[in-house]
Amino acid sequence: MQQPSWRDENLGTMKRAALWLVQVVGEGNSFTKDQLREAFPGVTQIDRRMRDLRDFGWKIDTYREDLRLEANEQRFSAMGVPVWEPGKATKKAITITAVQRRELLARDSYLCRSCGISGGQPYDDGTYETAQLDVARRQVRNPDGSTAIELVTECNRCRVGGRDVTVDLEAILGRINHLSKFERDILADWISTDKRAFSELETIWATYRTLPAASRAKVQGALND
Ligand SMILES: [Zn+2]
Structure with missing residues (x-):
């Protein structure tokens, strides 16, 4: 099937962004936010439309997943569903009111x-x-x-x-099955309050870690007394 051009303004923004990635950026290559905005001048929410591609299996990494990238860069790592083909872009999209x-x-x-x-x-x-x-x-x-x-x-x-x-829900349920009664009770407690309470030990540890060296040494000394 012939791929339409990313410049085809009859297509929606998400489809054009997908085609721009394939035809201009190329799989495996990085691009900057400025390049994206220059390619789609005046198109509001172009970033968001590009993010929507992830719902169709497109892999677009930021510096958080790919340490080689700068903060304003993203990498087109892998293509997903060819959303520009008829009927493809609607399959998984769930509209939320x-x-x-x-x-x-x-x-x-x-x-x-x-x-x-x-x-x-x-x-x-x-x-x-x-x-x-x-x-x-x-x-x-x-x-x-x-x-x-x-x-x-x-x-x-x-x-x-x-x-x-x-x-993987099955894997999580399996791991819960292997917990001791004691661990299950703790987990049940965290789940019921939707919050993990930190123990006294963990709170002290977290504070200790932020102390300057001399103060850390005093804590260490106090423990060894
Ligand atoms: Zn978050």
């Missing part, structure tokens, strides 16, 4: 389920960038072998990271 989106965020306690950040909270790296929560699609493999797409709350960074992982 505003109400469903609100319900999902509430159910997920307004936390990114990948990194745990809350909406509006600044990232811990001094950039003053704050987290925006959005709905991501996660592929889940069920114990009966079937797979399903389930929705989960993720922040803009984790979503950009496109963790195109399949969650």
Whole structure:
């Protein structure tokens, strides 16, 4: 089948972005945000439309997955579904209404389920960038072998990271089966409060690690007394 040109304005933005990756960038190569915006001048949300390709199996890495990349670069690692072919772009796309989106965020306690950040909270790296929560699609493999797409709350960074992982529910259930009664009770407690309580030991350890050398030595000395 003949591939349409990425310049064909009769196509939607996501399809054109996919074709631009294939025809201009080339699989395995990197590109910058500026190059993307220059290719699609005046197209609002071009970044977002490109991210949407991940829902169709496209692998687009950022510096978080690929340490060779700069912060403004991404790499077109692998092509997914040829979304420009008739009928292909609609298969997995689940439209989410505003109400469903609100319900999902509430159910997920307004936390990114990948990194745990809350909406509006600044990232811990001094950039003053704050987290925006959005709905991501996660592929889940069920114990009966079937797979399903389930929705989960993720922040803009984790979503950009496109963790195109399949969650293996059977493996998790299997590992839970091997836990001792004691461990299962602790896990059940974390699950019921949707929060992991840190023990006194862990809290002291975390603080200890941030101490300057001289103070760390004093802590060490106090322990050895
Ligand atoms: Zn996150």
